Amino acid sequence: MKKILIIDDNKLILKTLKATLSKAGYAIIEAEDGEAGLHLARSEHPDLVITDYQMPGIDGLEVLSEIHKLKINLPVILLTGFGDIVLTIKSIQLGAFDYLEKPFSPVQLLSTIQLALNSVKRSNSLSEVFRKDNFSESMLEDNLLVGKAPQMKEIFKNIGLISMNKVNVLIQGDTGTGKELIARLIHFSGITRDKPLVVVNCSALTETLLESELFGHVKGSFTDSIRDKKGKFELAGEGTIFLDEISEISLNTQVKLLRVIQELEFEKVGGEATIPMKARIIAATNRNLEKLIEQGKFREDLYYRLKVFTISLPPLRERKEDIRDLVIHFLYKLNKRFNRNVIKIGEDVIEMLQKHDWYGNVRELENTILQAIIMSKNDVLEKENITLNSRLHHTPNELQVPQFRSLSDLEKYHIKRILDEVKWNKLEASRVLDITRPTLNAKIEKYNLVQ
Ligand SMILES: Nc1ncnc2c1ncn2[C@@H]1O[C@H](COP(=O)(O)OP(=O)(O)OP(=O)(O)O)[C@@H](O)[C@H]1O
Numbered sequence: 531m532k533k534i535l536i537i538d539d540n541k542l543i544l545k546t547l548k549a550t551l552s553k554a555g556y557a558i559i560e561a562e563d564g565e566a567g568l569h570l571a572r573s574e575h576p577d578l579v580i581t582d583y584q585m586p587g588i589d590g591l592e593v594l595s596e597i598h599k600l601k602i603n604l605p606v607i608l609l610t611g612f613g614d615i616v617l618t619i620k621s622i623q624l625g626a627f628d629y630l631e632k633p634f635s636p637v638q639l640l641s642t643i644q645l646a647l648n649s650v651k652r653s654n655s656l657s658e659v660f661r662k663d664n665f666s667e668s669m670l671e672d673n674l675l676v677g678k679a680p681q682m683k684e685i686f687k688n689i690g691l692i693s694m695n696k697v698n699v700l701i702q703g704d705t706g707t708g709k710e711l712i713a714r715l716i717h718f719s720g721i722t723r724d725k726p727l728v729v730v731n732c733s734a735l736t737e738t739l740l741e742s743e744l745f746g747h748v749k750g751s752f753t754d755s756i757r758d759k760k761g762k763f764e765l766a767g768e769g770t771i772f773l774d775e776i777s778e779i780s781l782n783t784q785v786k787l788l789r790v791i792q793e794l795e796f797e798k799v800g801g802e803a804t805i806p807m808k809a810r811i812i813a814a815t816n817r818n819l820e821k822l823i824e825q826g827k828f829r830e831d832l833y834y835r836l837k838v839f840t841i842s843l844p845p846l847r848e849r850k851e852d853i854r855d856l857v858i859h860f861l862y863k864l865n866k867r868f869n870r871n872v873i874k875i876g877e878d879v880i881e882m883l884q885k886h887d888w889y890g891n892v893r894e895l896e897n898t899i900l901q902a903i904i905m906s907k908n909d910v911l912e913k914e915n916i917t918l919n920s921r922l923h924h925t926p927n928e929l930q931v932p933q934f935r936s937l938s939d940l941e942k943y944h945i946k947r948i949l950d951e952v953k954w955n956k957l958e959a960s961r962v963l964d965i966t967r968p969t970l971n972a973k974i975e976k977y978n979l980v981q
Protein backbone atom coordinates (compact mmCIF):
# COMPACT_ATOMS: atom_id res chain seq x y z
CA MET A 531 0.00 0.00 0.00
CA LYS A 532 1.40 3.42 -0.92
CA LYS A 533 1.83 5.85 1.92
CA ILE A 534 0.86 9.49 1.50
CA LEU A 535 1.81 12.29 3.88
CA ILE A 536 -0.67 15.18 4.00
CA ILE A 537 0.38 18.48 5.59
CA ASP A 538 -2.32 21.12 6.13
CA ASP A 539 -3.19 23.39 9.05
CA ASN A 540 -6.89 23.31 8.12
CA LYS A 541 -8.39 20.38 9.99
CA LEU A 542 -11.42 20.19 7.75
CA ILE A 543 -9.32 19.89 4.58
CA LEU A 544 -7.13 17.29 6.28
CA LYS A 545 -10.20 15.27 7.10
CA THR A 546 -11.68 15.45 3.60
CA LEU A 547 -8.38 14.57 1.92
CA LYS A 548 -7.84 11.69 4.28
CA ALA A 549 -11.30 10.31 3.56
CA THR A 550 -10.89 10.53 -0.21
CA LEU A 551 -7.44 8.99 -0.25
CA SER A 552 -8.15 6.20 2.23
CA LYS A 553 -11.13 5.23 0.14
CA ALA A 554 -8.85 5.06 -2.90
CA GLY A 555 -6.63 2.60 -1.06
CA TYR A 556 -3.76 4.75 0.23
CA ALA A 557 -2.31 4.70 3.70
CA ILE A 558 -2.37 8.19 5.16
CA ILE A 559 -0.19 9.98 7.66
CA GLU A 560 -0.94 13.59 8.53
CA ALA A 561 0.59 16.69 10.04
CA GLU A 562 -0.89 20.08 10.90
CA ASP A 563 2.17 22.18 10.26
CA GLY A 564 5.34 22.16 8.19
CA GLU A 565 7.68 21.27 11.00
CA ALA A 566 5.72 18.21 12.08
CA GLY A 567 5.32 17.29 8.41
CA LEU A 568 9.08 17.35 7.79
CA HIS A 569 9.61 15.25 10.85
CA LEU A 570 7.19 12.60 9.52
CA ALA A 571 8.74 12.78 6.06
CA ARG A 572 12.05 11.78 7.63
CA SER A 573 10.81 9.11 10.00
CA GLU A 574 7.92 7.50 8.12
CA HIS A 575 9.28 7.24 4.57
CA PRO A 576 6.12 8.21 2.69
CA ASP A 577 5.85 7.62 -1.07
CA LEU A 578 4.32 11.01 -1.77
CA VAL A 579 3.70 14.30 0.02
CA ILE A 580 0.75 16.66 -0.35
CA THR A 581 1.31 19.99 1.35
CA ASP A 582 -0.69 23.15 1.71
CA TYR A 583 1.16 26.36 0.87
CA GLN A 584 -0.15 28.72 3.52
CA MET A 585 0.57 27.48 7.01
CA PRO A 586 1.86 29.11 10.17
CA GLY A 587 5.61 28.62 10.63
CA ILE A 588 7.24 26.79 7.76
CA ASP A 589 5.24 27.29 4.55
CA GLY A 590 4.66 24.78 1.74
CA LEU A 591 7.57 26.03 -0.37
CA GLU A 592 10.02 25.52 2.47
CA VAL A 593 8.61 22.06 3.07
CA LEU A 594 9.11 21.38 -0.61
CA SER A 595 12.72 22.49 -0.72
CA GLU A 596 13.59 20.66 2.50
CA ILE A 597 12.05 17.45 1.17
CA HIS A 598 14.00 17.85 -2.03
CA LYS A 599 17.19 17.98 -0.03
CA LEU A 600 16.06 14.84 1.76
CA LYS A 601 15.13 12.71 -1.21
CA ILE A 602 14.96 13.81 -4.79
CA ASN A 603 12.58 11.08 -5.84
CA LEU A 604 9.85 11.84 -3.33
CA PRO A 605 7.16 13.69 -5.26
CA VAL A 606 5.51 16.69 -3.63
CA ILE A 607 2.13 18.10 -4.66
CA LEU A 608 1.49 21.65 -3.50
CA LEU A 609 -1.98 22.97 -2.69
CA THR A 610 -2.32 26.62 -3.66
CA GLY A 611 -4.94 29.33 -3.64
CA PHE A 612 -6.72 29.95 -6.90
CA GLY A 613 -4.75 31.83 -9.59
CA ASP A 614 -1.55 32.43 -7.66
CA ILE A 615 0.77 32.40 -10.65
CA VAL A 616 3.90 33.57 -8.85
CA LEU A 617 3.54 30.77 -6.36
CA THR A 618 2.89 28.25 -9.11
CA ILE A 619 6.10 29.21 -10.85
CA LYS A 620 8.08 29.11 -7.62
CA SER A 621 6.77 25.67 -6.71
CA ILE A 622 7.75 24.24 -10.09
CA GLN A 623 11.15 25.90 -9.85
CA LEU A 624 11.69 24.23 -6.51
CA GLY A 625 10.82 20.87 -8.00
CA ALA A 626 7.18 20.27 -7.05
CA PHE A 627 5.74 17.42 -9.07
CA ASP A 628 2.60 19.47 -9.60
CA TYR A 629 0.30 21.89 -7.85
CA LEU A 630 -3.44 21.82 -7.33
CA GLU A 631 -5.47 24.99 -7.17
CA LYS A 632 -8.19 25.01 -4.54
CA PRO A 633 -10.92 24.01 -4.90
CA PHE A 634 -10.00 20.82 -6.76
CA SER A 635 -12.03 17.70 -7.42
CA PRO A 636 -11.23 14.23 -6.04
CA VAL A 637 -10.68 13.10 -9.64
CA GLN A 638 -8.03 15.78 -10.19
CA LEU A 639 -6.36 14.88 -6.94
CA LEU A 640 -6.30 11.15 -7.61
CA SER A 641 -5.05 11.46 -11.17
CA THR A 642 -2.23 13.79 -10.11
CA ILE A 643 -1.21 11.34 -7.40
CA GLN A 644 -1.33 8.49 -9.88
CA LEU A 645 0.91 10.34 -12.32
CA ALA A 646 3.39 11.16 -9.58
CA LEU A 647 3.56 7.60 -8.29
CA ASN A 648 3.94 6.27 -11.82
CA SER A 649 6.84 8.59 -12.44
CA VAL A 650 8.60 7.27 -9.34
CA LYS A 651 7.93 3.71 -10.42
CA ARG A 652 9.34 4.45 -13.83
CA SER A 653 12.41 6.05 -12.35
CA ASN A 654 13.00 3.10 -10.02
CA SER A 655 12.77 0.69 -12.93
CA LEU A 656 15.57 2.43 -14.84
CA SER A 657 19.24 2.59 -14.13
CA GLU A 658 21.45 5.63 -14.51
CA VAL A 659 22.88 6.12 -17.96
CA PHE A 660 26.17 7.30 -16.55
CA ARG A 661 27.10 3.97 -15.06
CA LYS A 662 30.49 2.69 -16.07
CA ASP A 663 29.18 -0.07 -18.32
CA ASN A 664 27.14 2.39 -20.36
CA PHE A 665 29.71 4.91 -21.37
CA SER A 666 33.36 5.62 -21.56
CA GLU A 667 34.64 8.43 -19.36
CA SER A 668 35.76 10.44 -22.37
CA MET A 669 32.20 10.67 -23.66
CA LEU A 670 31.53 13.20 -20.99
CA GLU A 671 33.85 15.91 -22.19
CA ASP A 672 32.01 18.98 -23.37
CA ASN A 673 33.64 19.38 -26.74
CA LEU A 674 33.76 15.77 -27.55
CA LEU A 675 32.70 14.52 -30.92
CA VAL A 676 30.58 11.46 -30.51
CA GLY A 677 30.65 8.96 -33.34
CA LYS A 678 31.02 5.22 -33.67
CA ALA A 679 29.39 4.86 -37.07
CA PRO A 680 31.85 3.68 -39.74
CA GLN A 681 31.53 6.95 -41.67
CA MET A 682 32.46 8.91 -38.57
CA LYS A 683 35.40 6.65 -37.74
CA GLU A 684 36.73 7.25 -41.23
CA ILE A 685 36.41 10.99 -40.70
CA PHE A 686 38.29 10.84 -37.40
CA LYS A 687 41.09 8.93 -39.09
CA ASN A 688 41.33 11.60 -41.75
CA ILE A 689 41.37 14.33 -39.16
CA GLY A 690 44.36 12.61 -37.60
CA LEU A 691 46.18 13.02 -40.90
CA ILE A 692 45.16 16.52 -41.87
CA SER A 693 45.67 17.99 -38.44
CA MET A 694 49.38 17.26 -38.82
CA ASN A 695 49.55 18.88 -42.27
CA LYS A 696 48.40 22.41 -42.85
CA VAL A 697 46.28 21.79 -45.93
CA ASN A 698 43.05 23.62 -46.66
CA VAL A 699 39.95 21.68 -45.77
CA LEU A 700 36.41 21.92 -47.05
CA ILE A 701 33.73 20.56 -44.72
CA GLN A 702 30.41 19.74 -46.34
CA GLY A 703 27.28 18.63 -44.54
CA ASP A 704 23.67 19.46 -43.94
CA THR A 705 22.72 21.94 -41.30
CA GLY A 706 23.50 20.79 -37.76
CA THR A 707 25.74 17.86 -38.72
CA GLY A 708 28.67 19.20 -36.71
CA LYS A 709 30.75 21.13 -39.25
CA GLU A 710 31.94 23.72 -36.79
CA LEU A 711 32.77 21.08 -34.21
CA ILE A 712 34.87 19.23 -36.81
CA ALA A 713 36.67 22.45 -37.73
CA ARG A 714 37.56 22.99 -34.09
CA LEU A 715 38.71 19.42 -33.73
CA ILE A 716 41.04 19.77 -36.73
CA HIS A 717 42.46 22.98 -35.34
CA PHE A 718 42.92 21.80 -31.76
CA SER A 719 44.17 18.30 -32.39
CA GLY A 720 47.23 19.08 -34.46
CA ILE A 721 50.05 21.41 -35.27
CA THR A 722 47.87 24.53 -35.11
CA ARG A 723 46.71 23.80 -31.56
CA ASP A 724 48.66 26.62 -29.89
CA LYS A 725 47.94 29.12 -32.64
CA PRO A 726 44.81 31.23 -33.06
CA LEU A 727 41.53 29.92 -34.44
CA VAL A 728 39.50 32.68 -36.05
CA VAL A 729 35.90 32.16 -37.12
CA VAL A 730 34.17 34.19 -39.82
CA ASN A 731 30.55 33.70 -40.71
CA CYS A 732 30.47 34.68 -44.36
CA SER A 733 26.70 34.97 -44.54
CA ALA A 734 26.35 37.51 -41.77
CA LEU A 735 28.03 40.48 -43.48
CA THR A 736 27.65 42.58 -46.62
CA GLU A 737 30.37 42.41 -49.25
CA THR A 738 32.20 45.53 -48.08
CA LEU A 739 32.07 44.60 -44.43
CA LEU A 740 33.13 41.03 -45.09
CA GLU A 741 36.17 42.20 -47.03
CA SER A 742 37.24 44.56 -44.31
CA GLU A 743 36.58 41.80 -41.78
CA LEU A 744 38.76 39.34 -43.70
CA PHE A 745 41.58 41.59 -44.87
CA GLY A 746 41.37 44.51 -42.44
CA HIS A 747 41.37 48.13 -43.54
CA VAL A 748 43.41 51.26 -43.21
CA LYS A 749 42.10 54.42 -41.61
CA GLY A 750 39.84 56.42 -43.92
CA SER A 751 39.34 53.68 -46.51
CA PHE A 752 35.59 54.01 -46.04
CA THR A 753 33.18 56.07 -43.99
CA ASP A 754 33.32 54.22 -40.73
CA SER A 755 37.00 53.40 -40.72
CA ILE A 756 38.34 55.78 -38.14
CA ARG A 757 41.43 53.74 -37.42
CA ASP A 758 43.45 50.91 -38.95
CA LYS A 759 41.97 47.50 -38.33
CA LYS A 760 43.55 44.08 -38.57
CA GLY A 761 41.67 41.54 -40.63
CA LYS A 762 40.87 37.97 -39.65
CA PHE A 763 43.56 36.59 -41.97
CA GLU A 764 46.14 38.60 -40.10
CA LEU A 765 44.66 37.68 -36.71
CA ALA A 766 44.71 33.99 -37.59
CA GLY A 767 48.50 34.23 -37.95
CA GLU A 768 49.87 30.73 -38.35
CA GLY A 769 46.68 29.18 -37.02
CA THR A 770 43.35 28.50 -38.66
CA ILE A 771 40.78 30.72 -40.29
CA PHE A 772 37.36 29.06 -40.37
CA LEU A 773 35.17 30.44 -43.15
CA ASP A 774 31.68 29.32 -42.29
CA GLU A 775 28.93 29.32 -44.93
CA ILE A 776 31.48 29.92 -47.67
CA SER A 777 28.81 29.61 -50.38
CA GLU A 778 27.42 32.97 -49.34
CA ILE A 779 30.37 35.11 -50.36
CA SER A 780 29.95 37.29 -53.44
CA LEU A 781 31.75 36.61 -56.69
CA ASN A 782 33.87 39.74 -56.13
CA THR A 783 35.06 38.55 -52.76
CA GLN A 784 35.65 35.09 -54.20
CA VAL A 785 38.20 36.59 -56.57
CA LYS A 786 40.00 38.28 -53.72
CA LEU A 787 39.98 35.13 -51.64
CA LEU A 788 41.37 33.13 -54.52
CA ARG A 789 44.22 35.59 -54.84
CA VAL A 790 45.08 35.26 -51.16
CA ILE A 791 45.23 31.50 -51.47
CA GLN A 792 47.31 31.60 -54.63
CA GLU A 793 49.78 34.31 -53.69
CA LEU A 794 49.75 33.70 -49.94
CA GLU A 795 49.63 37.42 -49.36
CA PHE A 796 47.06 40.20 -49.28
CA GLU A 797 46.54 43.92 -48.67
CA LYS A 798 44.23 45.64 -46.26
CA VAL A 799 41.24 47.42 -47.81
CA GLY A 800 42.60 50.80 -48.90
CA GLY A 801 46.15 49.79 -47.97
CA GLU A 802 49.30 49.15 -49.99
CA ALA A 803 51.60 47.08 -47.84
CA THR A 804 51.34 43.36 -48.48
CA ILE A 805 50.83 41.08 -45.54
CA PRO A 806 51.82 37.41 -45.71
CA MET A 807 49.12 34.79 -45.28
CA LYS A 808 50.20 31.81 -43.21
CA ALA A 809 46.92 30.47 -41.86
CA ARG A 810 45.20 27.26 -42.80
CA ILE A 811 41.77 27.76 -44.30
CA ILE A 812 38.92 25.54 -43.24
CA ALA A 813 35.73 26.35 -45.13
CA ALA A 814 32.29 24.95 -44.41
CA THR A 815 29.06 24.84 -46.33
CA ASN A 816 25.68 23.17 -46.19
CA ARG A 817 25.06 23.85 -49.87
CA ASN A 818 26.08 21.89 -52.89
CA LEU A 819 28.99 23.92 -54.20
CA GLU A 820 29.21 21.97 -57.45
CA LYS A 821 25.68 22.94 -58.24
CA LEU A 822 26.46 26.56 -57.44
CA ILE A 823 29.44 26.34 -59.79
CA GLU A 824 27.13 25.12 -62.57
CA GLN A 825 24.86 28.06 -61.89
CA GLY A 826 27.80 30.45 -62.04
CA LYS A 827 27.48 31.48 -58.41
CA PHE A 828 30.68 29.93 -57.17
CA ARG A 829 34.08 29.96 -58.81
CA GLU A 830 35.39 26.59 -59.78
CA ASP A 831 39.04 27.58 -59.30
CA LEU A 832 38.35 28.74 -55.77
CA TYR A 833 36.46 25.53 -55.06
CA TYR A 834 39.49 23.42 -55.96
CA ARG A 835 41.77 25.60 -53.86
CA LEU A 836 39.54 25.17 -50.85
CA LYS A 837 38.92 21.46 -51.18
CA VAL A 838 42.46 20.21 -51.05
CA PHE A 839 40.91 17.88 -48.55
CA THR A 840 37.18 17.34 -48.23
CA ILE A 841 35.20 16.05 -45.28
CA SER A 842 31.59 15.18 -45.97
CA LEU A 843 29.53 14.79 -42.85
CA PRO A 844 26.71 12.30 -43.23
CA PRO A 845 23.25 13.34 -42.03
CA LEU A 846 22.29 11.89 -38.67
CA ARG A 847 19.61 9.63 -40.18
CA GLU A 848 22.40 7.78 -42.00
CA ARG A 849 24.25 7.01 -38.77
CA LYS A 850 21.50 6.13 -36.38
CA GLU A 851 23.81 3.90 -34.38
CA ASP A 852 25.29 7.09 -32.93
CA ILE A 853 22.02 8.36 -31.52
CA ARG A 854 22.25 6.52 -28.20
CA ASP A 855 25.74 7.84 -27.43
CA LEU A 856 24.77 11.33 -28.54
CA VAL A 857 21.76 11.30 -26.21
CA ILE A 858 23.91 10.25 -23.25
CA HIS A 859 26.51 12.84 -24.16
CA PHE A 860 23.89 15.61 -24.36
CA LEU A 861 22.25 14.51 -21.10
CA TYR A 862 25.58 14.90 -19.40
CA LYS A 863 26.50 18.18 -21.05
CA LEU A 864 23.08 19.82 -20.65
CA ASN A 865 22.45 18.62 -17.09
CA LYS A 866 25.70 20.26 -16.15
CA ARG A 867 24.95 23.46 -18.01
CA PHE A 868 21.41 23.82 -16.65
CA ASN A 869 22.06 22.33 -13.26
CA ARG A 870 19.59 19.50 -13.69
CA ASN A 871 19.81 15.84 -12.83
CA VAL A 872 18.05 13.91 -15.59
CA ILE A 873 20.11 10.73 -15.58
CA LYS A 874 17.73 8.01 -16.72
CA ILE A 875 16.15 7.17 -20.04
CA GLY A 876 14.07 4.20 -21.10
CA GLU A 877 15.03 1.91 -23.93
CA ASP A 878 11.65 2.67 -25.54
CA VAL A 879 12.54 6.36 -25.65
CA ILE A 880 15.93 5.68 -27.23
CA GLU A 881 14.19 3.55 -29.84
CA MET A 882 11.76 6.32 -30.57
CA LEU A 883 14.64 8.76 -31.04
CA GLN A 884 16.40 6.27 -33.31
CA LYS A 885 13.35 6.05 -35.54
CA HIS A 886 13.07 9.77 -36.13
CA ASP A 887 14.61 11.24 -39.27
CA TRP A 888 16.34 14.29 -37.74
CA TYR A 889 16.31 16.67 -40.66
CA GLY A 890 17.92 19.25 -38.37
CA ASN A 891 20.56 16.59 -37.55
CA VAL A 892 22.62 16.63 -34.37
CA ARG A 893 21.56 20.17 -33.48
CA GLU A 894 17.90 19.15 -33.61
CA LEU A 895 18.65 16.15 -31.41
CA GLU A 896 20.49 18.36 -28.93
CA ASN A 897 17.63 20.86 -28.79
CA THR A 898 15.09 18.08 -28.35
CA ILE A 899 17.02 16.65 -25.42
CA LEU A 900 17.41 20.09 -23.91
CA GLN A 901 13.70 20.74 -24.10
CA ALA A 902 12.90 17.38 -22.54
CA ILE A 903 15.39 17.97 -19.72
CA ILE A 904 13.82 21.31 -18.93
CA MET A 905 10.34 19.78 -18.93
CA SER A 906 11.15 16.75 -16.83
CA LYS A 907 9.80 16.54 -13.33
CA ASN A 908 12.07 13.85 -12.01
CA ASP A 909 15.32 12.21 -13.03
CA VAL A 910 13.89 10.49 -16.11
CA LEU A 911 13.84 11.75 -19.70
CA GLU A 912 10.23 10.95 -20.50
CA LYS A 913 8.58 10.35 -23.83
CA GLU A 914 5.84 12.88 -23.23
CA ASN A 915 8.43 15.63 -22.87
CA ILE A 916 9.92 14.93 -26.26
CA THR A 917 8.58 16.86 -29.21
CA LEU A 918 9.65 15.58 -32.59
CA ASN A 919 9.23 17.76 -35.65
CA SER A 920 7.51 15.81 -38.32
CA ARG A 921 8.94 15.84 -41.78
CA LEU A 922 5.63 17.08 -43.13
CA HIS A 923 6.45 20.44 -41.65
CA HIS A 924 9.58 20.76 -43.70
CA THR A 925 9.72 21.71 -47.33
CA PRO A 926 13.11 21.12 -48.93
CA ASN A 927 13.50 24.87 -49.01
CA GLU A 928 12.99 25.21 -45.30
CA LEU A 929 15.64 22.62 -44.61
CA GLN A 930 18.13 25.13 -45.90
CA VAL A 931 17.04 27.80 -43.43
CA PRO A 932 20.11 28.97 -41.59
CA GLN A 933 19.94 29.64 -37.86
CA PHE A 934 18.63 33.18 -37.75
CA ARG A 935 20.40 35.35 -35.28
CA SER A 936 18.98 38.71 -36.23
CA LEU A 937 16.00 40.30 -37.85
CA SER A 938 18.10 41.21 -40.87
CA ASP A 939 19.12 37.55 -41.31
CA LEU A 940 15.46 36.73 -41.51
CA GLU A 941 14.74 39.61 -43.90
CA LYS A 942 17.58 38.54 -46.14
CA TYR A 943 16.33 35.00 -46.28
CA HIS A 944 12.73 36.00 -46.89
CA ILE A 945 13.55 38.39 -49.71
CA LYS A 946 15.78 35.82 -51.37
CA ARG A 947 13.06 33.23 -51.12
CA ILE A 948 10.42 35.46 -52.68
CA LEU A 949 12.82 36.51 -55.45
CA ASP A 950 13.54 32.87 -56.25
CA GLU A 951 9.87 32.07 -56.16
CA VAL A 952 9.04 34.72 -58.78
CA LYS A 953 12.16 33.86 -60.80
CA TRP A 954 13.72 37.22 -59.99
CA ASN A 955 10.95 39.25 -61.56
CA LYS A 956 11.61 42.28 -59.38
CA LEU A 957 8.32 43.98 -60.16
CA GLU A 958 6.46 40.90 -59.00
CA ALA A 959 8.73 40.47 -55.98
CA SER A 960 8.23 44.07 -54.83
CA ARG A 961 4.47 43.56 -55.17
CA VAL A 962 4.53 40.38 -53.09
CA LEU A 963 6.81 41.94 -50.48
CA ASP A 964 4.76 45.12 -50.52
CA ILE A 965 7.77 47.39 -50.92
CA THR A 966 8.79 49.75 -53.73
CA ARG A 967 11.23 48.65 -56.39
CA PRO A 968 13.99 51.03 -55.29
CA THR A 969 13.61 49.65 -51.75
CA LEU A 970 13.86 46.14 -53.13
CA ASN A 971 16.95 47.05 -55.12
CA ALA A 972 18.54 48.62 -52.08
CA LYS A 973 17.89 45.46 -50.08
CA ILE A 974 19.27 43.24 -52.83
CA GLU A 975 22.39 45.38 -52.75
CA LYS A 976 22.57 45.45 -48.97
CA TYR A 977 22.24 41.72 -48.59
CA ASN A 978 24.31 40.88 -51.59
CA LEU A 979 21.57 38.76 -53.08
CA VAL A 980 22.36 37.00 -56.33
CA GLN A 981 20.17 35.05 -58.64
N1 LIG B 1 29.31 14.25 -33.35
C1 LIG B 1 28.90 15.12 -32.42
N2 LIG B 1 29.09 14.86 -31.12
C2 LIG B 1 28.69 15.72 -30.18
N3 LIG B 1 28.07 16.87 -30.44
C3 LIG B 1 27.85 17.19 -31.71
C4 LIG B 1 28.26 16.33 -32.78
N4 LIG B 1 27.91 16.90 -33.95
C5 LIG B 1 27.32 18.06 -33.64
N5 LIG B 1 27.28 18.26 -32.30
C6 LIG B 1 26.66 19.40 -31.60
O1 LIG B 1 25.52 19.78 -32.36
C7 LIG B 1 25.42 21.18 -32.48
C8 LIG B 1 25.51 21.59 -33.94
O2 LIG B 1 26.82 21.38 -34.43
P1 LIG B 1 27.60 22.44 -35.36
O3 LIG B 1 27.29 23.83 -34.93
O4 LIG B 1 29.03 22.05 -35.41
O5 LIG B 1 26.85 22.10 -36.72
P2 LIG B 1 27.00 22.80 -38.15
O6 LIG B 1 27.14 21.71 -39.14
O7 LIG B 1 28.07 23.84 -38.10
O8 LIG B 1 25.56 23.46 -38.31
P3 LIG B 1 25.12 24.66 -39.32
O9 LIG B 1 25.18 24.17 -40.70
O10 LIG B 1 23.69 24.91 -38.91
O11 LIG B 1 26.03 25.80 -39.04
C9 LIG B 1 26.54 21.74 -31.63
O12 LIG B 1 26.05 22.04 -30.35
C10 LIG B 1 27.56 20.63 -31.57
O13 LIG B 1 28.30 20.70 -30.38
Ligand SMILES: [Mg+2]
Binds near residue numbers: 709710774
Ligand atom coordinates in the same frame (compact mmCIF):
# COMPACT_ATOMS: atom_id res chain seq x y z
MG1 LIG C 1 27.85 25.92 -38.37
